[in-house]
Amino acid sequence: MTFKNFILFIFFISLSACSSAPIAYITNQGSNTVSIVDIKKKKVKQEISVGKGPVGIAIALKQSYAFISNANDSSVSVLDLQRNEIIKTIKVNGTPVGITKSTNEEYIYVSDWFNSEIFTIETKSLTVINRVAVGKSPSGMICDTKGKYLFISNRDENTVEIYSQSDLSLVKKIKVGNHPYGVFVKKDLLFVVNVLDDSISIINIQSFATETIKVGDHPYGVVSDMNNQFAFVTNTQDDNVSVIDLKASKEIRKIKVGGNPEGIDIDDKDNLLITANWRSDSISIIDLAKQEYLYEIKTGKQSRSFGQFIKID
Helix, strand or coil, rough: CHHHHHHHHHHHHHHHCCCCCCEEEECCCCCEEEEECCCCCCCCEEEECCCCCCEEEECCCCCEEEEEEEECCEEEEEECCCCEEEEEECCCCCCCCCEEEEECCCCCEEEEECEEEEEEEEEECCCEEEEEEEECEEEEEECCCEEEEEEEEHHHHHEEEEEEECCCCEEEEEECCCEEEEEEEEEEEEEEEEECCEEEEEEECCCEEECCCCCCCEEEEEEECCCEEEEEECCCCCCEEEEECCCCEEEEEEEEEECEEEEEECCCCCCCCEEEEEECEEEEEEECCCCEEEEECCCCCCCCCEEEEEEEE
């Protein structure tokens, strides 16, 4: 082997060692666990016990933690992503469902379903530092990438609220469809799933103009690609994903997935779309570029993963 070839060999070995693989953290409400799934190897690496009725998940990469909302025992589990073990269970008063991280990852926001509040967990101390009253039955939550807004869907009053991340003051309340649940934001567009209207609302967060697009039966979660060309919506009663052409403002196809797809997340880097399937106890993997179903991986019982659950490892 020549010196030049040797250098190239070392380079490619180093590149391979540093390459990233998508890992999905799947909350399983029926088995009170989180499945850690290696997407490329198509297998569950580990199953970790958490609190009762885990629903939502938020991943804070700076701290290397995942935060899991446990709806049935009023707690949030903190999962150390390096050791793959629970390092703390944070007890809260209420029913934690939706969960998201602040843009700077210093805080985790958790929606309290029955008390119509959100509470803030400081990621450094892992303690609850405040509670704020919001709309009725807060569900999905997400922060923008600029560190400006926190968006909350309020299921039982058919609204989305926009809060300032700096002081959690209310900026605006917007009427949307019937029973809004999952939310997602990309660039200047906020996507809101309206469960009982079988639709999504798309809100321009600069002008607050809103449009509505019909999707499948009982939609749950939504994401869009990096350029906001397409949005993807899980339809729980149709066992499929609606593909929305955002320029044409209409659904253009449906992709069949597992039973009762709920949570959905997107991996733009690897061109993958992943759904968590409640009835089939699995996740479905979709080729993002071809918009085609690829394969399924079995997980725990009643998989939900409400939130952003993919980590590039």
